[in-house]
Amino acid sequence: MIYPGTIHNHQMPVTLQEIIWHKKLEVAKMQQDMTWASLQRQLSSAPTVRDFSTALQQSIYKPSLIAEVKKSSFYHSLIRPDFEPVTIAQAYKRGGASCLSVVTDKKFFQGGFDHLRAIRYRVAIPLLCKDFIIDPCQIYLARSAGADAVLLIAAILTDKELKNFLRVIYYLGMNAIIQVNNLHDLDRVLELEDARIISINNQSYSDFSSNIHITQELMDARRSQLQKLGILVISESGIETPEDLSFVAEAGVQTVIMGESLLKEHDLELAVKNLLQSKFPIHH
Numbered sequence: 001m002i003y004p005g006t007i008h009n010h011q012m013p014v015t016l017q018e019i020i021w022h023k024k025l026e027v028a029k030m031q032q033d034m035t036w037a038s039l040q041r042q043l044s045s046a047p048t049v050r051d052f053s054t055a056l057q058q059s060i061y062k063p064s065l066i067a068e069v070k071k072s073s074f075y076h077s078l079i080r081p082d083f084e085p086v087t088i089a090q091a092y093k094r095g096g097a098s099c100l101s102v103v104t105d106k107k108f109f110q111g112g113f114d115h116l117r118a119i120r121y122r123v124a125i126p127l128l129c130k131d132f133i134i135d136p137c138q139i140y141l142a143r144s145a146g147a148d149a150v151l152l153i154a155a156i157l158t159d160k161e162l163k164n165f166l167r168v169i170y171y172l173g174m175n176a177i178i179q180v181n182n183l184h185d186l187d188r189v190l191e192l193e194d195a196r197i198i199s200i201n202n203q204s205y206s207d208f209s210s211n212i213h214i215t216q217e218l219m220d221a222r223r224s225q226l227q228k229l230g231i232l233v234i235s236e237s238g239i240e241t242p243e244d245l246s247f248v249a250e251a252g253v254q255t256v257i258m259g260e261s262l263l264k265e266h267d268l269e270l271a272v273k274n275l276l277q278s279k280f281p282i283h284h
């Protein structure tokens with residue numbers, strides 16, 4: 001018989017609640033170490049914003065690609081041991097990625113704002129800050145590190161927080177990408193007046209498994225409303241093959257975010273080129 005006390009801590013699956021619990025501690029510590037004046041100074045010397053959504057819309061590839069710079073994830077452990085953020089970002093750009101997603105969470109993904117900063121000065125395409133945003137100070141820090149867009153996860157924010165954070169992001173001249181993985185959250189986001197980019201996450205927040213049919217399901221349910229509102233839709237998580245890419249494209253998304261399947265390849269530039277130039281039929 002297994003008693004709860006015999007379960008070792010490292011065997012317990014990570015939950016979204018646990019991530020947020022740690023994120024709250026991280027944010028509290030960040031705020032302790034920071035003054036308003038130093039934040040303002042950092043912001044005023046931040047590199048200018050690049051236009052994330054225009055870069056996606058002007059891509060010659062349909063769907064366009066946001067390639068993700070991510071060293072590891074708690075659910076799939078170390079993805080790329082020879083992780084060099086700038087080298088990876090440069091290869092992605094040469095391959096044809098329109099924008100990059102840079103994971104900045106340290107504890108669960110081994111990312112950091114320093115990755116964002118380093119890439120910003122060396123690679124000339126727009127950058128998304130991929131983190132668990134629960135406080136406006138993270139948005140300010142993302143901007144000062146050179147982010148052009150910030151991810152907001154609908155499942156961890158109230159409607160009021162979503163509205164406030166959107167306002168901060170737009171005030172700083174950036175784009176917001178609002179992530180949803182179910183119809184309830186998609187409908188909440190559609191109620192917001194100024195959502196412009198929505199990302200359908202194919203991932204479950206309970207076991208972090210991915211299923212690209214989530215994209216099809218949500219698109220089938222709200223395709224006309226999304227079109228009418230002129231919202232740019234992204235599909236992310238678990239997109240691995242050219243077939244997966246055309247599957248979500250046929251469901252109606254304009255862009256994909258891909259990380260792990262690219263990062264597993266030795267030659268990243270070639271991996272991106274092969275993916276974007278693969279001739280799978282896409283019917284519209």
Ligand SMILES: O=P(O)(O)OC[C@@H](O)[C@@H](O)c1c[nH]c2ccccc12
Nearest residue numbers: 103130131236237238239258259260
């Ligand atoms: O590596 P994948 O399966 O291509 O997925 C990328 C991205 O969607 C995933 O890393 C992700 C989804 N939501 C996040 C929030 C934070 C960090 C990372 C993520």
